[in-house]
Amino acid sequence: MKENYEGKFEISEKPNKKGKFEVASKSRVCVINKQLKQLTNNLFEFTIINWDFNCDNCPSLTSLEGSPRMIKGNFSCSGCNKLKSLEGAPKKVGGFFNCRDCGVQFTNDDVKKVSKVKKFITV
Numbered sequence: 001m002k003e004n005y006e007g008k009f010e011i012s013e014k015p016n017k018k019g020k021f022e023v024a025s026k027s028r029v030c031v032i033n034k035q036l037k038q039l040t041n042n043l044f045e046f047t048i049i050n051w052d053f054n055c056d057n058c059p060s061l062t063s064l065e066g067s068p069r070m071i072k073g074n075f076s077c078s079g080c081n082k083l084k085s086l087e088g089a090p091k092k093v094g095g096f097f098n099c100r101d102c103g104v105q106f107t108n109d110d111v112k113k114v115s116k117v118k119k120f121i122t123v
Helices: 108-114
Strands: 009-011 021-025 029-031 044-049
Touching: none
Parallel strands: 021 044
Antiparallel strands: 009 021
């Protein structure tokens, strides 16, 4: 995990019912490995991020599967050229949701179908 992400996060000691280790954070989490194709593997699952989650400018990212379920701050996945769908995006975002300049020109309705956003959406 630490080679792919920047931020202070906690990983559960035991796997959950799905066999995955849960990852939560009280700080901002940023993807630093720009070659990731997906946000997590079969070993980890993001739960709640108490601040922002940023996976901007990951040219290899093809899916938002594995995104945190809930982000209390902002979520941004702008500049992800191979991203063709918002499936797997966070269910709830307490701040803004930014998905500009991706492989598809998403709309506000596209975002609203997958995520409840408290502030505003940038497409």
